[in-house]
Amino acid sequence: MADKEKRRSAVIAPGVTEGRGSRSESDREFLSQAGVGELIRGAILKMVEARSDDPIGFLADHFCNLASMTDSGTVGCGSDADQLNNGPLSAGAREQQHLNRALWHLRLAHHSQRSAYSNNVRVAYDLLNLSEPCKHQGLSPEAPNSSNTESPTEGDGEGAEGGGVRGSLYTQTLQCLCSEGGVPASTSAPLLRRLHCHDHEAVPYDVFRHSVLTCAVFSDYIRQAQRLYAGVCCPDEGPASRALCLAVLGTLKEALETSQGCDSNCCDNANAKANPCLEANVKAICYLKASAKISPHKLSQAMSRAQTQGPGGNMDAKEFENAAADLFITRVKVVS
Amino acid sequence: MSGGTAERKMVTCTVKPAIHLQIGEAKSDTAQSGVSVVDVMLPFGKTINIQEITFKNYYTASVTVRLLRKKPGHEAMAKWCTALRNLVLMENPHTEVGSQDYCSISRSKMEVDPDHVTCVRLILRQPSSNWLTFSLDDVQLYPHTEMDPEKEVADWLSDLTLVDQHLDIEGLPDPQMVSSSIQQMWALTQVMQSDQTMASIGRFDVDGSYDIDLISLT
Numbered sequence: 001m002a003d004k005e006k007r008r009s010a011v012i013a014p015g016v017t018e019g020r021g022s023r024s025e026s027d028r029e030f031l032s033q034a035g036v037g038e039l040i041r042g043a044i045l046k047m048v049e050a051r052s053d054d055p056i057g058f059l060a061d062h063f064c065n066l067a068s069m070t071d072s073g074t075v076g077c078g079s080d081a082d083q084l085n086n087g088p089l090s091a092g093a094r095e096q097q098h099l100n101r102a103l104w105h106l107r108l109a110h111h112s113q114r115s116a117y118s119n120n121v122r123v124a125y126d127l128l129n130l131s132e133p134c135k136h137q138g139l140s141p142e143a144p145n146s147s148n149t150e151s152p153t154e155g156d157g158e159g160a161e162g163g164g165v166r167g168s169l170y171t172q173t174l175q176c177l178c179s180e181g182g183v184p185a186s187t188s189a190p191l192l193r194r195l196h197c198h199d200h201e202a203v204p205y206d207v208f209r210h211s212v213l214t215c216a217v218f219s220d221y222i223r224q225a226q227r228l229y230a231g232v233c234c235p236d237e238g239p240a241s242r243a244l245c246l247a248v249l250g251t252l253k254e255a256l257e258t259s260q261g262c263d264s265n266c267c268d269n270a271n272a273k274a275n276p277c278l279e280a281n282v283k284a285i286c287y288l289k290a291s292a293k294i295s296p297h298k299l300s301q302a303m304s305r306a307q308t309q310g311p312g313g314n315m316d317a318k319e320f321e322n323a324a325a326d327l328f329i330t331r332v333k334v335v336s
Numbered sequence: 337m338s339g340g341t342a343e344r345k346m347v348t349c350t351v352k353p354a355i356h357l358q359i360g361e362a363k364s365d366t367a368q369s370g371v372s373v374v375d376v377m378l379p380f381g382k383t384i385n386i387q388e389i390t391f392k393n394y395y396t397a398s399v400t401v402r403l404l405r406k407k408p409g410h411e412a413m414a415k416w417c418t419a420l421r422n423l424v425l426m427e428n429p430h431t432e433v434g435s436q437d438y439c440s441i442s443r444s445k446m447e448v449d450p451d452h453v454t455c456v457r458l459i460l461r462q463p464s465s466n467w468l469t470f471s472l473d474d475v476q477l478y479p480h481t482e483m484d485p486e487k488e489v490a491d492w493l494s495d496l497t498l499v500d501q502h503l504d505i506e507g508l509p510d511p512q513m514v515s516s517s518i519q520q521m522w523a524l525t526q527v528m529q530s531d532q533t534m535a536s537i538g539r540f541d542v543d544g545s546y547d548i549d550l551i552s553l554t
Contacts, residue, residue, distance in 0.1 A: 210532060210535075213527075213531055214528050218528070221521055224517055224524070228521070231510070251518060252522060255522050256525055259526060260529075288493075292493070294518045299511045299514050300511035327525070331525060
């Protein structure tokens with residue numbers, strides 16, 4: 001009985017009369033051997049994580065990436081000789097491909113979805129790491145906190161075990177992230193200078209992760225600043241008054257300084273304090289103090305004061321954006 | 337909340353064993369009366385201002401609290417006064433309801449100010465004959481800590497409550513919108529700052545060249 005049901009669902013070519021039972025059995029075997037279940041499951045999980053608006057496009061990209069990954073998967077390992085004369089792609093094009101794939105992964109989840117975003121950053125890092133298989137260990141110093149302890153004389157074919165992502169790739173990644181996030185190049189330039197790594201340097205995972213997150217957060221920040229300017233100025237009346245803009249940004253600066261002051265206070269007492277709860281309480285109070293400075297009441301006070309007392313003149317959107325960006329960028333730690 | 341993380345400390349005191357009152361002089365062993373008195377003494381010479389009295393009830397129907405107060409000063413006489421008369425602990429003395437409750441009498445419930453108290457007398461009443469014994473367990477006194485409200489409430493906190501001031505906001509952008517934008521920008525900056533890593537790229541480390549064995553002068 002069961003055989004008959006299976007036969008009904010399988011497509012039976014005319015003339016093929018024998019081995020029907022084994023044919024439908026081999027369908028199932030074929031699927032399990034090819035690992036299709038795993039493939040589909042992986043695709044669906046990725047889709048749930050990313051929740052993209054274009055499911056078909058997303059799935060197409062996903063399988064495309066997988067296909068090219070399995071094609072070039074053997075490139076990452078192996079001896080030096082194989083590196084230089086493989087595949088139809090040149091090293092540069094391959095690198096570009098890896099970069100595009102890494103960026104695709106980084107776009108999947110918003111940085112506020114912490115665990116999904118961290119996973120994606122890890123995948124992107126591994127991808128970019130793979131693209132430089134023949135590193136000379138002597139030229140790429142390992143970060144002190146890097147987890148691998150390979151000696152300099154070991155084989156350098158294992159790209160995945162290397163010291164980190166190449167500086168040039170890292171810089172390109174950050175530039176793409178900023179421009180895709182809608183940040184003009186002139187605004188993001190100071191930020192990229194702070195996060196700059198030389199082309200020959202190898203960037204360890206922690207630095208990579210932090211820089212990528214900083215760029216993602218920065219693009220959100222600049223978009224928010226643009227929206228704020230649009231709200232502060234009345235479009236039909238031209239640019240917003242300088243005093244108003246300065247007052248608004250001044251409240252943000254005060255709040256940032258208050259919360260930064262707390263952080264340093266907490267760190268100072270690190271040795272003296274015995275009670276982690278106390279430290280958490282102190283931090284919470286600091287954050288509350290900082291956020292009280294940007295309450296609607298405080299802002300209306302600052303704005304009405306600016307109306308009567310502030311400097312004259314106007315501030316255009318670009319200047320406002322630069323001033324806001326400056327507040328953010330001064331708090332970014334320089335990579336060294 | 338106003339005391340920070342300090343816990344309230346109870347005052348050490350001696351709770352004397354209960355004395356059941358009798359009418360007349362004859363002491364009868366067969367039945368106890370329904371009134372007993374528990375004295376809570378403070379160490380000699382010490383007075384407290386009571387914030388709270390807590391205890392666990394054990395089948396006492398009602399309690400009266402009397403305080404022996406001594407005004408500060410050598411010539412002042414200690415006086416007894418009633419702080420709380422017949423506080424009902426068991427609504428129906430014959431039934432179990434409320435018979436083993438944890439109770440607390442706070443300063444605000446007392447008729448007089450429980451300051452400079454040297455002795456607390458609890459008069460327990462249990463009119464029902466259902467129960468063999470009745471008492472109060474684990475009597476504790478908590479002192480009143482002076483709080484300085486001016487210092488406790490920070491300026492920024494009190495500012496938050498000043499919502500009634502109407503400012504002239506004609507021609508100004510909506511403060512709610514501006515505040516919400518600024519708050520998001522602040523939060524984003526905090527996200528970035530809290531994620532900062534101590535990792536460095538090791539720019540100036542060249543494979544252990546700072547290792548003491550390898551430093552050479554050539």
